Amino acid sequence: MEKEITLQVDGKKLLASRHALQAASAYFNAMFTSGMKESVADEIKIRDVDPQILQLLIDSAHGQKIAITEENAHSLLRSGSMFQFHDVVKRCADYLMKSLTIQSAVDVWVAGDTFAIKQLCRASVSVLLWDFDGFSKSERLIAACPITLLLTLLERDGVNVASENAICDVVIRWLKHNSKEYSEKEIVKVLLSVRYSHVDVEVVKELTKCASEFVSHFVRRVLDLRHDGEKSADNKFSKQILRCLELPRRTGLATAAIVIARTASGDSSDSSLDILTYNKGENAFLHHSVLPALPKALHGYTVCTVGRNSYFLCGEYGIGSGRWNREVYKWDPCLHSWDKVGTIPNLRRHCKCAVVGTCLYLIGGFGRFRVVLESMDIFDSSTGQWRTGANIPCPVFSAAVCGTSDSIYLFSGSVHRYDVSNDTWCQVMKSFPPGPHSAVERNGNVVLVPENEGPCIEFDTADMSFHDLSVVDRTTATYACSFGDEIFCVDGEGRGTLLLLGGELTKVSAELREGEKVECCFVMPFFKVDGINVTRSE
Numbered sequence: 345m346e347k348e349i350t351l352q353v354d355g356k357k358l359l360a361s362r363h364a365l366q367a368a369s370a371y372f373n374a375m376f377t378s379g380m381k382e383s384v385a386d387e388i389k390i391r392d393v394d395p396q397i398l399q400l401l402i403d404s405a406h407g408q409k410i411a412i413t414e415e416n417a418h419s420l421l422r423s424g425s426m427f428q429f430h431d432v433v434k435r436c437a438d439y440l441m442k443s444l445t446i447q448s449a450v451d452v453w454v455a456g457d458t459f460a461i462k463q464l465c466r467a468s469v470s471v472l473l474w475d476f477d478g479f480s481k482s483e484r485l486i487a488a489c490p491i492t493l494l495l496t497l498l499e500r501d502g503v504n505v506a507s508e509n510a511i512c513d514v515v516i517r518w519l520k521h522n523s524k525e526y527s528e529k530e531i532v533k534v535l536l537s538v539r540y541s542h543v544d545v546e547v548v549k550e551l552t553k554c555a556s557e558f559v560s561h562f563v564r565r566v567l568d569l570r571h572d573g574e575k576s577a578d579n580k581f582s583k584q585i586l587r588c589l590e591l592p593r594r595t596g597l598a599t600a601a602i603v604i605a606r607t608a609s610g611d612s613s614d615s616s617l618d619i620l621t622y623n624k625g626e627n628a629f630l631h632h633s634v635l636p637a638l639p640k641a642l643h644g645y646t647v648c649t650v651g652r653n654s655y656f657l658c659g660e661y662g663i664g665s666g667r668w669n670r671e672v673y674k675w676d677p678c679l680h681s682w683d684k685v686g687t688i689p690n691l692r693r694h695c696k697c698a699v700v701g702t703c704l705y706l707i708g709g710f711g712r713f714r715v716v717l718e719s720m721d722i723f724d725s726s727t728g729q730w731r732t733g734a735n736i737p738c739p740v741f742s743a744a745v746c747g748t749s750d751s752i753y754l755f756s757g758s759v760h761r762y763d764v765s766n767d768t769w770c771q772v773m774k775s776f777p778p779g780p781h782s783a784v785e786r787n788g789n790v791v792l793v794p795e796n797e798g799p800c801i802e803f804d805t806a807d808m809s810f811h812d813l814s815v816v817d818r819t820t821a822t823y824a825c826s827f828g829d830e831i832f833c834v835d836g837e838g839r840g841t842l843l844l845l846g847g848e849l850t851k852v853s854a855e856l857r858e859g860e861k862v863e864c865c866f867v868m869p870f871f872k873v874d875g876i877n878v879t880r881s882e
Contacts, residue, residue, distance in 0.1 A: 825867045
């Protein structure tokens with residue numbers, strides 16, 4: 345007969361199997377094998393836990409499925425960690441990551457830091473870096489943000505923020521809530537996380553309202569050094585501020601990503617797909633992840649990014665084989681994994697993909713029996729639902745397509761515009777410069793990058809006109825993508841060029857190995873958190 349034990353907590357008595365507790369909890373296993381009086385007692389007092397939470401832990405130990413909810417997840421995580429129910433801790437951590445929002449990110453980071461769960465910290469930092477605007481608008485989040493987390497965010501180059509003024513404003517408000525909780529040395533670290541050369545003077549002066557003579561002195565030194573430069577840096581403190589003033593603008597989170605097809609042992613039917621992301625600071629590609637495709641050559645797939653999540657879908661395993669990739673996979677930077685989130689409504693390969701707002705548009709391509717399609721499928725990433733859009737004016741598979749804030753433009757002999765608000769296509773120009781192009785969005789307009797030599801062409805969406813953009817010495821552009829004012833183009837051999845329209849040009853190579861080729865290029869958020877991204881040699 346299995347021996348039971350009574351756990352007494354807050355005046356309530358809970359029955360549990362001694363053997364089940366030992367198997368599920370390292371804490372109770374140590375207690376029952378210690379040789380102390382608890383190891384043979386029939387009743388034990390338990391402290392610092394809610395009776396309902398302890399009952400859930402007991403139920404879990406007995407093999408029952410317990411419901412983890414928004415209301416109990418943090419309490420279960422705390423008690424599960426305290427009593428070393430490792431399976432419950434893992435389930436709570438998974439729940440918190442999957443339900444993570446900007447409103448819960450600070451609390452989840454604190455939980456991860458308290459219970460040494462690095463995945464929770466990484467996931468929270470990713471959300472806060474991406475939606476820094478949401479963080480900056482919440483007085484509750486700013487007030488509750490621990491200094492370690494604040495510095496983790498503000499000391500990074502990559503923050504999704506419109507200007508450094510927003511960073512300074514967060515520091516001002518954080519200091520109003522927290523300055524008395526930390527030493528002057530710690531406050532200096534926070535103050536030095538702002539890149540004052542890129543902050544408006546009037547915003548810098550707002551720091552003096554933090555009602556601290558020390559902070560006011562800091563602001564005066566910042567303004568003096570901004571005005572006089574190195575000649576005013578007469579001590580160690582001033583030199584620290586000067587180094588802060590020399591920091592460049594933040595880079596943002598978006599970067600270029602390429603998909604590498606790797607063929608094993610010369611067998612073209614045996615292939616894997618790897619994603620590499622471009623690190624501008626190192627001018628090199630870092631390995632990101634392996635796409636969840638079968639170990640067969642997949643043709644005509646699509647990879648694109650909506651918000652902070654990237655999607656992998658479409659394609660056929662061998663042209664004409666009838667073995668289609670029906671799955672839709674999403675990369676979540678919080679979980680650092682590709683997860684299946686659905687299936688495509690219509691099989692297609694070599695289609696064009698455009699993103700407008702939260703929606704992904706699959707346009708044309710080839711369907712069953714190599715039929716060129718004129719249909720369009722629309723995936724709303726905010727709801728996970730598919731719908732059918734208006735047919736494109738003519739079947740296409742090689743046109744240049746690009747989404748802007750409210751429209752999709754299709755360049756194929758003529759120029760057509762799709763209005764997302766009323767689901768209609770219309771022709772806006774009867775002719776279009778010949779030759780294959782990649783189309784990318786830039787400041788509301790469309791830049792067409794020719795595959796071969798020649799200037800980039802900008803299509804002005806306001807007056808429906810073309811004009812050349814003089815870019816010299818770029819590589820051929822089999823694929824291209826854009827982020828901010830920069831355009832990245834790359835050929836199938838991995839030779840790439842990063843164009844900063846207006847003059848700057850950077851050459852980069854993916855350094856492909858034997859049996860590798862570039863098959864896709866897209867924009868992807870770059871979260872380098874706790875060394876997630878590594879160089880290819882690693």
